[in-house]
Amino acid sequence: MASLATLAASVAAVLLIPDSIRHIFSGQFLPHAYCYLYDKRLIALHVSSDAAIWLSYVSISVTLAYTVYRTRTEIPFSWMFLAFGTFIIACGFTHLMEVVVLWKPLYWLSGDVKLLTAVASVVTAIALPPLVPRIRELVSASRKAREYHLKIEQANQELSQSNSSLKALSAHLLRVQDEERRRVARDVHDSAGQMVAALCINLDQFDSPLSDNERERLLADTRSVAKSLNSELRTISHLLHPPLLDEVGLSSALQWYVDGFRQRSGIAAEVKIDPKLQRLSPDREIAVFRVVQECLTNIHRHSGATRATVSLSATSTGVRLEVADNGKGFAVSPGPNTDTPAMPGVGLSGMRERVSQLHGEFNITSNSTGTIVTAEFPAEPSPAAQRALLQ
Numbered sequence: 001m002a003s004l005a006t007l008a009a010s011v012a013a014v015l016l017i018p019d020s021i022r023h024i025f026s027g028q029f030l031p032h033a034y035c036y037l038y039d040k041r042l043i044a045l046h047v048s049s050d051a052a053i054w055l056s057y058v059s060i061s062v063t064l065a066y067t068v069y070r071t072r073t074e075i076p077f078s079w080m081f082l083a084f085g086t087f088i089i090a091c092g093f094t095h096l097m098e099v100v101v102l103w104k105p106l107y108w109l110s111g112d113v114k115l116l117t118a119v120a121s122v123v124t125a126i127a128l129p130p131l132v133p134r135i136r137e138l139v140s141a142s143r144k145a146r147e148y149h150l151k152i153e154q155a156n157q158e159l160s161q162s163n164s165s166l167k168a169l170s171a172h173l174l175r176v177q178d179e180e181r182r183r184v185a186r187d188v189h190d191s192a193g194q195m196v197a198a199l200c201i202n203l204d205q206f207d208s209p210l211s212d213n214e215r216e217r218l219l220a221d222t223r224s225v226a227k228s229l230n231s232e233l234r235t236i237s238h239l240l241h242p243p244l245l246d247e248v249g250l251s252s253a254l255q256w257y258v259d260g261f262r263q264r265s266g267i268a269a270e271v272k273i274d275p276k277l278q279r280l281s282p283d284r285e286i287a288v289f290r291v292v293q294e295c296l297t298n299i300h301r302h303s304g305a306t307r308a309t310v311s312l313s314a315t316s317t318g319v320r321l322e323v324a325d326n327g328k329g330f331a332v333s334p335g336p337n338t339d340t341p342a343m344p345g346v347g348l349s350g351m352r353e354r355v356s357q358l359h360g361e362f363n364i365t366s367n368s369t370g371t372i373v374t375a376e377f378p379a380e381p382s383p384a385a386q387r388a389l390l391q
Contacts, residue, residue, distance in 0.1 A: 029105035032098075043102060050095040057092025061085040076138060080131065083124045090117035165349070195229040250285040250312070251277065254292060258310055265300045267308055274313035284377055287354050288312065288321050294351055295323040295373050303327025303371065318360075318379040322372060329366040351375070 036042045064085040094117050097110040202222040210218065245253040251273045262269045280288070292310055299308050305327030313320050348364065351373075355362040360377040 029107050031105045032102045036102075047099050047102065050098045053095040054092040054099070057088045057095070061089035061092070064088075076134075080124075080127065083120070083127060087117070087120040087124045090120045093117070168349070192229055192233055195225050198225045199229070245285055245289055246282075249279050250288060253285075253289055254310060254312065257289070257293065258296070261296050261300070265296075267300060267305060269296065269308040269310070272309065272311040272313075277312060277314045277319070280319065280377075281380055284319070284358060284380070287358055287360075287377075288319070288375070290354060291321060291351050291373070291375055292323060299323075299325045299327060299371075302330070305370065315376070317376070319377045321375045321377075324370060324372045326370045329368050329371050331366075 032046075033043055036046075062085075064081045068081045068085075090113070093113050094110070097106070097113050100106060101110055199222060202218055202225065205218055206215075254273065255271050258269050258271045261267070279285075296308060296310075299305050303325050305325035308323070308325045311320075311322040311324075352362045355375045355377070358377055360375055363374045365372050
């Protein structure tokens, strides 16, 4: 249809051009004002309307042309804006001619203007439809780009939050490290240091003249102090890194630690270990042990619990650790800056980070009837798979 209209307009233009040129300024006709019976109100209505339309069309065309000029290297299909501008300004001049022919019957000139408007209209109408798929592609690409930028912005916000959390955790770990060093130094000074001082005093007494009974008594006392010192140093060493963890594995180390915790705290603590559980990698074993150590320490200091249970089991996807108590619980909030009571040791954030480093999942639920901490670690790759990854 558009092609036929173009063809018809072209034929009409060719046929009428000679007459258009010859009679372009012919005034042998009656002006439109005569048809309006020179009614001033009717004439004013047509003049004001056509003049407003002409001025508006000219303004729109100038704006489009200026926009294309300023953004010609950025805006797609800029030539279409120029085509629209040509079409619109041509339409505007048809309305201007309606004002002219009210008094000057230049109908041939008015027809020439309409012919130019028709050609511009048909060309624009033919050129526009093929652009629709490309315009849709641009809109789709723009929407995808917007979604991508939103995702990037969200990722940046999450990264910023993670960095803030990491900074807070790093500062907390430094404080914990200092506190741990002070605790070890205090334990060594208050217990082992006092025993070493007692040994020195006893050894100095051997330089003095002593009876056989006094020598035997002093020697027995020295042996007793030395045994106590050895036991105290072993306890401190085991708490820092239990040798059972390296020698016989996680199960024995957990049983040893929970037994000692039960004796020291008076809390009825027990260990339930899946008999099908195999030895884990050193990283996983130390992570599980530290999580249990922190949980039991928290239970003793903060929960007011009378019972605690440590469960370690093998699952179809890896290993699951659960530490439960019947204490008073607390408000759970994973954020670094919350009203949640500070957790001892590496704390809640530290435990979460320790489990996360091994690609595990850490969860905690707590209410007035108790707290349950769970940590699930994925299955470790087989030795063959590990060798394949290294290759």
